[in-house]
Amino acid sequence: MDILVFLLSYGGLLMLCLGMPKHYQAMLGQSSFPPNSFLARLILKIVGWLILGLSLVVAIATAGWSFGPVQWIGFLSIGGLTLIVVRSHAPRLALIFGVLSLVSVLLTLLIHEIQSHF
Amino acid sequence: MKESFSQSMDWLHTWAGLLFGWLLFAIFFTGTLTVFDQEITYWMQPELHHVAHTPLNVNAAMHTLEQLAPQAERWWIELPNERTPASTIRWSQDGTSVSRVIDSQTGQPLTLRNTHGGEFFYRFHYQLLLDEAGTWIVGAAAMAMLAVLVAGIVIHHRIFKDFFTFRPGASSHRAWLDAHNVTSVLALPFHFMITFTGLVIFWSIYMPAGIQVQYDGNMDDFWAEAESFIEPERTNHKAPLVSLRDLERQARRYWQGGQTRSIVVSHPGDSHALVHVYRRSDDRLSLYNDRVTFDGTSGALRTVWINSKPAYMTQSVLSGLHFVQFGSSTLRWLYFGMGLAASAMIATGLVLWVVKRQGRHTATNTVGYQLVEGFNVAAVAGLLVATATFFWANRLLPAELPAREFIELQMFFTVWSLCLGHALLKNFFRHCPSVRIWATQLAMAAMLFGLLPIVNAITTESHLLHALSQGRWEVAGFDLSFLVSGLGLAWTARRLDQSARASSRPLNPHPVTSGG
Numbered sequence: 001m002d003i004l005v006f007l008l009s010y011g012g013l014l015m016l017c018l019g020m021p022k023h024y025q026a027m028l029g030q031s032s033f034p035p036n037s038f039l040a041r042l043i044l045k046i047v048g049w050l051i052l053g054l055s056l057v058v059a060i061a062t063a064g065w066s067f068g069p070v071q072w073i074g075f076l077s078i079g080g081l082t083l084i085v086v087r088s089h090a091p092r093l094a095l096i097f098g099v100l101s102l103v104s105v106l107l108t109l110l111i112h113e114i115q116s117h118f
Numbered sequence: 119m120k121e122s123f124s125q126s127m128d129w130l131h132t133w134a135g136l137l138f139g140w141l142l143f144a145i146f147f148t149g150t151l152t153v154f155d156q157e158i159t160y161w162m163q164p165e166l167h168h169v170a171h172t173p174l175n176v177n178a179a180m181h182t183l184e185q186l187a188p189q190a191e192r193w194w195i196e197l198p199n200e201r202t203p204a205s206t207i208r209w210s211q212d213g214t215s216v217s218r219v220i221d222s223q224t225g226q227p228l229t230l231r232n233t234h235g236g237e238f239f240y241r242f243h244y245q246l247l248l249d250e251a252g253t254w255i256v257g258a259a260a261m262a263m264l265a266v267l268v269a270g271i272v273i274h275h276r277i278f279k280d281f282f283t284f285r286p287g288a289s290s291h292r293a294w295l296d297a298h299n300v301t302s303v304l305a306l307p308f309h310f311m312i313t314f315t316g317l318v319i320f321w322s323i324y325m326p327a328g329i330q331v332q333y334d335g336n337m338d339d340f341w342a343e344a345e346s347f348i349e350p351e352r353t354n355h356k357a358p359l360v361s362l363r364d365l366e367r368q369a370r371r372y373w374q375g376g377q378t379r380s381i382v383v384s385h386p387g388d389s390h391a392l393v394h395v396y397r398r399s400d401d402r403l404s405l406y407n408d409r410v411t412f413d414g415t416s417g418a419l420r421t422v423w424i425n426s427k428p429a430y431m432t433q434s435v436l437s438g439l440h441f442v443q444f445g446s447s448t449l450r451w452l453y454f455g456m457g458l459a460a461s462a463m464i465a466t467g468l469v470l471w472v473v474k475r476q477g478r479h480t481a482t483n484t485v486g487y488q489l490v491e492g493f494n495v496a497a498v499a500g501l502l503v504a505t506a507t508f509f510w511a512n513r514l515l516p517a518e519l520p521a522r523e524f525i526e527l528q529m530f531f532t533v534w535s536l537c538l539g540h541a542l543l544k545n546f547f548r549h550c551p552s553v554r555i556w557a558t559q560l561a562m563a564a565m566l567f568g569l570l571p572i573v574n575a576i577t578t579e580s581h582l583l584h585a586l587s588q589g590r591w592e593v594a595g596f597d598l599s600f601l602v603s604g605l606g607l608a609w610t611a612r613r614l615d616q617s618a619r620a621s622s623r624p625l626n627p628h629p630v631t632s633g634g
Contacts (some may be wrong), residue, residue: 002448017282066403067445074452077305080282081459084300088284 001062004108005072007101008055009079014098015048017083027091051102052076124273131269136471136490138262140497143464145256147501148243149312150457153442153450155236156201161596162235162512164578165228169221171203176363176381178225179207183386184359186218186227187211193383195362198222199398231517233526238508244316250323256316257324263313270302277303290617291473298466301459308456309463315440318433344430345409346423350390357389360417369395369410372422379407389415400445404431405438465498472552491552492542499559500537502607506566507533509600513570513577553618560611568604571597 017023019041059075060068087094121129151158160166174197183193190209194217198205207227208217218227234241245252271277281303284296302309322329322337333339342348366378379398385391391414396407404425411421425431438444442453472491475481511529515522537559544550574597575581585594 002446013282020279020282023282063445063449067449070403070439071445071449071452073307074449074456077308077459078452078455080304081300081455084282084284084304087282088286 001058001108002071002075004105005055005059005062005075006079007105008051008058009072009075010083011098011102011105012048012051012055013076013080013083014094015044015051017048017087018095019044019048023087023091027087027095124275127269127272131266131273132471134262134269135266135467138259138266139464139468139471140493141255141259142263143461143468143497144246144501145243145259146457146461146464147505148239150454150461151239151505152236152243153454153457155240157236157592157595158239159233159235159237160202160204160592162233162509163219163230164513164574164580165230165517166204166219167578167580167590167593169204169228170223171198172222174198174205174222175225176366177361178223179205179220180225180359180362182218182220182225182227183207183209183383187216188387190386191384193386195381195383197378197380199377199379199400204228231512231515232521232523233512234523238527238530244319253320253323257320260313260317264310264317267302267306267309267313271306274299274303290476291470294466294470294473298463298470301463301466305456305459305463308453309460311439312457312460315436318436319440321433344427346421347409349384349392352385353389355389356387357391357415359383359386359391359393359414360412362393365393365412365417366395368412368419369397372410372424373397373408376401376408383414386414391415392420399438400443403438403444404434405441405443406430406434468494468498488545489542492538492545492555495541495552495555495559496534496538499556499563500534500541502563503537503559503566504530504534506563506570509570510566510573513573551618551621553614553621557611557614557618560607560614564604564607564611566604567600567607570600570604 018027021041024041024044055075056069056072059072062068063071083094083098086097174195176195176197179195183190183195186207187193187209190211192210194206194208196202196206196208204219205222206217206219208215210216219230220227241247244256246255248255277299280296280299284300286293286296288296317324322340326335329335329337329340333343362381362383366381370376370378376397379396382394382396383391384394393412393414395410395412397409399405399407406425408424409421410419411423412418413420425434442450472487472494475487481487508526508530511526515525519525541552541555541559544555545552571582580590580593582594582597585591585597
């Protein structure tokens with residue numbers, strides 16, 4: 001499930017990106033919800049780092065202790081470059097893709113969890 | 119006037135980056151291709167594409183070697199794996215070594231076109247085809263790369279603020295600087311890791327003092343001791359070899375599921391023959407292979423050598439990180455992607471040197487400036503054209519042509535030189551703006567890469583649709599990558615051409631704004 005690591009890297013970096021006012025406004029506009037406040041940015045940053053941490057956990061779980069971290073760093077770089085390219089050409093699309101990737105990761109993990117119980 | 123630290127780092131970054139940039143681009147680009155060296159070699163020998171993938175019959179390979187090279191000093195048998203489905207035998211005799219690709223089942227040599235394949239990019243990557251002198255040049259470039267990376271971090275004051283910033287529509291200088299920053303910062307762990315580990319691989323060449331003192335400079339003595347690798351002299355008494363297949367099976371018992379990479383026989387046919395069975399290292403980071411050595415005539419176990427000493431292990435893990443022989447194809451694609459990012463970082467840095475000085479007439483009218491413009495185009499776009507030519511030559515030169523592998527290289531270097539000539543002549547005598555020359559050569563590369571799938575379809579039986587319908591990604595992947603490269607390069611060439619047209623008409627009342 002290498003793709004999960006990519007999607008989580010992308011999603012986590014997107015949250016960190018949203019935590020910066022300039023990018024937040026480009027992707028969400030001035031007056032959108034949640035309010036563009038210090039607290040909102042702080043939460044976005046914390047969530048972003050947590051997702052990146054989760055992507056490391058998933059990387060190690062799928063590829064093991066020795067290859068996992070190497071793959072994680074690779075996916076972080078590629079995920080970040082993807083985010084930047086999409087963000088600069090179509091900011092809204094970068095956001096939509098991020099939400100979709102996080103949702104699909106959640107669903108995959110959920111299905112995996114349910115399957116492991118039966 | 120005393121300069122600040124940041125200014126002197128800026129100077130270092132600019133000038134060391136420029137002087138080593140051309141070489142570094144070539145090193146990084148060929149290194150990026152080397153990630154898929156075995157796949158490239160396989161693709162460049164289409165005769166192999168229809169040979170069934172089977173495990174090697176080790177004794178059949180041994181019989182072939184007995185027939186072809188009974189007097190050899192040493193035999194090598196390389197077993198097939200997921201990346202290289204063919205088996206290879208090799209032998210050395212009187213200072214020369216010969217290799218043949220064999221049918222894994224019968225052990226008979228296959229008739230294949232001669233090519234250096236991915237090995238060419240590999241050799242060029244670490245020694246520019248110049249043997250040890252090349253290793254020193256590449257090492258110097260790697261040291262420069264580390265210095266330029268550190269200096270680059272020092273002068274990048276907005277490293278966190280501009281972490282996600284890329285403004286392709288902004289002014290030329292701004293856009294190139296953003297691209298340079300983004301490709302540098304986002305893949306920075308890779309850039310440092312790959313440069314540093316590249317130096318670590320050749321520690322014994324770059325820092326030989328320890329071996330000079332302890333072993334009088336004799337590397338063989340050092341390795342013999344480090345790897346418990348002791349080989350007796352030849353006795354010149356003939357003695358038959360035991361079954362290599364049985365020894366290979368025995369060796370695997372020491373590896374907890376590890377597979378065999380190769381079998382090496384020293385003094386085959388002699389009563390002092392030794393058989394070394396090497397373990398594959400693709401299931402772990404550490405590169406060096408564990409070995410089991412047997413007596414060749416009695417089959418008795420001699421040595422079980424397993425890499426476990428801390429310093430040795432550290433070095434072999436660092437080398438392993440560089441060579442990326444481990445892990446899945448996903449991992450190799452990640453390395454490939456980050457290698458492209460590193461190449462793009464160097465290319466954009468070179469372009470920035472020129473763009474920064476544009477519009478300053480005192481700077482741009484000098485010979486030096488024009489030389490840099492020309493070298494930039496040839497180092498980046500010219501290398502792409504030459505690489506595509508190399509693949510074209512592989513498909514178009516007749517398979518039986520003598521010394522065809524050498525002609526492939528000649529075409530590569532001829533075309534690269536022509537690109538340099540084209541760039542310099544256009545710039546000096548026609549006063550063509552360099553962006554035009556960039557666009558021409560990139561368009562050329564785009565055309566060559568984009569048409570490769572068609573050339574492949576005409577000259578071989580493994581064209582894209584055929585490979586796709588059989589699910590043979592190791593073949594189809596090349597055609598698809600060529601198509602993507604062709605499209606990407608064509609897009610870049612078009613954008614450059616548009617911007618050249620726009621800037622050549624400065625008084626246009628309706629300026630063309632380049633989109634997105």
